[in-house]
Amino acid sequence: MDRSSTGVEQTPTVRVLEAAARQSLHAPSVFNTQPWRWRVTPDALELRADPDRQLAHIDPDGRLLTLSCGAALHHARVSLTAAGWTVTVERMPDAGDPALLARLRTTGPADLDVPAGRLVDAIPRRRTDRRAYGDRPVPEAVLARLGDAVEAEGAYLHVVRPDQMPMLAVSTGRAADAELADPAYREELRRWTTRPADSGDGVPAATAVRPAPRR
Numbered sequence: 001m002d003r004s005s006t007g008v009e010q011t012p013t014v015r016v017l018e019a020a021a022r023q024s025l026h027a028p029s030v031f032n033t034q035p036w037r038w039r040v041t042p043d044a045l046e047l048r049a050d051p052d053r054q055l056a057h058i059d060p061d062g063r064l065l066t067l068s069c070g071a072a073l074h075h076a077r078v079s080l081t082a083a084g085w086t087v088t089v090e091r092m093p094d095a096g097d098p099a100l101l102a103r104l105r106t107t108g109p110a111d112l113d114v115p116a117g118r119l120v121d122a123i124p125r126r127r128t129d130r131r132a133y134g135d136r137p138v139p140e141a142v143l144a145r146l147g148d149a150v151e152a153e154g155a156y157l158h159v160v161r162p163d164q165m166p167m168l169a170v171s172t173g174r175a176a177d178a179e180l181a182d183p184a185y186r187e188e189l190r191r192w193t194t195r196p197a198d199s200g201d202g203v204p205a206a207t208a209v210r211p212a213p214r215r
C-alpha cells in the first residue's frame, strides 16, 4: 500500500478500507508481480497500476497487468461487502489519469452477504494449481455455475469443446516454444522465478510442475 495512507486519520471507515486493501494483496497476478498500488483516503480506496512491475517484454500493452489489478479490485470489493458495507466502484474515474484504475467507496452498512463471506474466506486459501487436468469431465452444472459467476463480473467464460482440444493443444504448444526461443522472454521469466525468498513476490521454482503427457 502507498505509504501516504499512514498519514490518514484512523477513522472506522479508514480502518475498514485498509483491511480490504490488505486482503486484496492475496490476489493472483501474472508471474506474481503484484503490479498494484493502493492509496487510502478518508473516504475511498484508490487502485493504481504499478508501471515498475509491468512485464515490459511479455506484457507490453499491460493487459496482464490490468487483469491482475482487476483481481485485486475484486478481492477488495468482496472484502468490504463481506465486512457488511455497501460499496460503489468507479472504474477509470479520471480520464486525465489512466493509471488510476478504480476508486472504491463505502456508502454505509449493508445486509449480511453470505456468498461474499464465503468468497472472503477463500481469499487467503486459494492457490494457482498447475497440475495436469484429470480425465473426469467437468459436470455441466459446474460449468453453468462458473459461467454465472463469470458473467456476474461482466466477463465471459469460453468453454473449449472436446473437438477443439487438439487445436488448442497444438497452438499453446507452439506459443510456448516461440516464447522459450525468445531471449527477452527467457530473461523476464528468469527474473521473476529467481526472486529473493523474502521478497514475497515472483514464482518460486518449487510451484512448477514437471512436464507430463496431459489431456
Ligand SMILES: Cc1cc2nc3c(=O)[nH]c(=O)nc-3n(C[C@H](O)[C@H](O)[C@H](O)COP(=O)(O)O)c2cc1C
Binding pocket: 026, 027, 028, 029, 030, 031, 032, 064, 065, 067, 068, 071, 126, 127, 128, 129, 130, 202, 203
Ligand atoms: C493475468 C494472469 C495471468 C497468469 N498467467 C499464468 C500462466 O500463464 N501460467 C501460470 O502457471 N500461472 C499464471 N498465472 C498465475 C500466477 O502465476 C499466480 O497467480 C501467481 O504466481 C501467484 O500465485 P497464487 O495464485 O498461487 O497466489 C496468471 C495469473 C494472472 C492474474
